[in-house]
Amino acid sequence: MAAVAALTVLASSGCASALAAPGSRPSGPDDGLHRFGQQKIIWHDCRTGPDDEIGGHLDAAGARCAEVTVPLDHARPDGPAIKVAISRLQAGDPGRRRGALLINPGGPGDPGRVYAPLLKEAEPALAARYDVIGMDSRFTGRSTPLNCHWPIGDYVLSTGHDRRGFDRTAARARDLASRCAGLREMLPHASARATARDMDVIRAALGEPKLSYLGGSYGTYLGAVYMQLFPHHADRFVLDSALDPAAAGPGYARPMGPYLAAALEKWAGWAARHHDRYRLGSTTARVLATVNRIDRAAARDPLRIGRHRVDTHLFPAILLFSLGRDSEQAYAGLASDLKVLNDAARGAEVAPTPSLEEGLTFLSSPETDGAGSARMAITCADGPASRDPGDYYRDIKAHRADEPLFGPLTRAMNLPCAFWPASPAEPPTRIRNDVPALIVGASGDPKTPYPGQRAMRRALSGSRMVTVRGAFRHLVSRVFTATPNACVDGAVHRYLLDGALPAGDTACPDVPVR
Known part of the structure; x- marks a missing residue:
């Protein structure tokens, strides 16, 4: 029944072709998760039509694209399956190739396929040594997209100055959540844990013993979850503007x-x-x-x-x-x-x-590509949320004096989770390991605040941290920012190319704007 329900759900959202019934996949001696990692990847042109700008950009850069089959629920590998879209730019210097580097821009839920050529443009030295892999995380971009067809382009609004404004915002959040009810088969499986498992299927299908990674913003949490779940498959991981691993989920903006x-x-x-x-x-x-x-x-x-x-x-x-x-x-x-x-x-x-x-x-404008509803689905699946809207209002009220402008926005940004039609399939991952990683960020980052970056550093005890002091920017490595820092990029290069982490946590000077 679950597979039939999921087929119905995805057909109603225009995604039926991306879902395979269990019997449509070949069986082998091990009919569990192992067969997903053994699948053959079929590479093809990226552009799907004359209006596909991302596909055209990928093709122009020399990338190839594919779809990798993964379980909707990794705990039920014989249940429904979905497709995850990826892109690949092969290493420019094959003789010195050292592996695959997957890039994730965060969001949560920002499609990542286009970042393969962006990394090549920004960091040709890295693209020479790595096959660069872009991925549209499950339910985003071309990866079995989840679209609740919301009447507005994004859900990020302030609750305003009084209870009346809060009640209007809560009613709107309830309405947005209700529009996702028809996708409740998918919603519990939108979490970082599920996407990290997708990443490991991709790694195996690529034939790579290990995976390197460059993740920004929410992508740092995704990378940390992968490191926790698959420590022996994590090669060189760079986390840019790290999210507090304990804050991931509905409370990340608070x-x-x-x-x-x-x-x-x-x-x-x-x-x-x-x-x-x-x-x-x-x-x-x-x-x-x-x-x-x-x-x-x-x-x-x-x-x-x-x-x-x-x-x-x-x-x-x-x-x-x-x-x-x-x-x-x-x-x-x-x-x-x-x-x-x-x-x-x-x-x-x-x-x-x-x-x-x-x-x-x-x-x-009305939602067209499902970006907002997919982002909320990921957020609500990453951790538990209070189901009492009054909790959000009391939190805002308690901080009204010290956060008059932004508190009513950030403390209720994920209010739809209070009304979400599905609960997470599993609890969030506790990040605590000594897998090596390089964490880079800015001390004045307003979107992943510096105390949270330090919390990620403590959770990843084998990591080193490079901080741009006095900078008020979110994302600091060259591929993600228009304000690159040579000190940061040098540390990233030394780690990804030579495997050399700093001896200890270090700081980089900023070049202030005039």
Whole structure:
């Protein structure tokens, strides 16, 4: 019955062709998990049609693509199966090839196939020595996509300033969760544990005795789970901007508030030095007062930004998406957006900047590719969540004074998990091992705060940590950021190419923006 139900679920979401009934796979002497690792990978062109930009980019870079069959539930290898889409760029220097390097950009749930050519462009020395493997994690991208067809592009909104705003947000979260009820056969199996097991099937099917890895943000947790489950198959692992392993799941965003505020203050100092251009305030305090004034105006009456409306639920989310990049270009982009919002708060008729138009369109448009619902499915499957919405409100209220702008956003970001139609298939992984790894990050990271990075360092006792001091960015290695740091990249190269970890935890200087 479970297999039939899963077939029905995936057929209703347009994914039936990616699911194989148990009898459709050949049996061997070992009819369990072993046969998945013995499957033959069939490589083919990546582009699926004229509108497939990612596939076209992969083909242009010389990548090949494939689908690997994995169990929906690894505890039931004879049950339904799903397909995981991967890409491969073979090592540019075959004579010096040292293995396969899988890259994961985090999210959770950001498709990773496209990162094979991105790594080759950013790090040709690594691409010369490794077969670079990109993977769309299960239920994302082209890997049996999970799509609840939400009426909005993303679920990240603040609950606002009062109980009425919280209740509206909770009702919306309940509605979003209810739209995923038809996929409850899939939902329990969206966790990092399941994806880590998929990774090991991919490793085996590739014929690799070990797997190297470069993961960013949530991808660091996925990498740590793999190291915990498959320590003898983990080769050289680099974790960029590590997530606190104890915070993974529905509570991962709760600690962000103070660090987002610190990053906002850092940007405000830059904006004050450019007051003549953006007119947001001539001191850091005055710029922050402008930000608060915009928020209060949006709470009274939504701001008109071209065809869009920005209220107090949406405004902190705009800041969240912009913070975490501290380059001159990123700071200027945020200042330009806030100049438009400030003018609107004063009653002027305004048009959005191109970046603001893109962001507002995404946030207000119906979900098309399932990215938001897949991200929430992964989050809710990674750990238990309180089923009492009042717990979230009491948490926000307790931090209202010290986190007035971001607390109502980060402490309720994953509120749909309170109403989620399925429970995790298994408890979260406890990370505690001495497998070697290199952890890199920034001390002012607002999205994976530094205390959580240090917690990952302690959990992985065989690791070493390289920190960019004074940087307020999320992601620091060249493949993930537009603000690379030569000191960080040197450490990454020495480890991935030569196997040399630093003798101890070290720091790298930052090059501050002017």
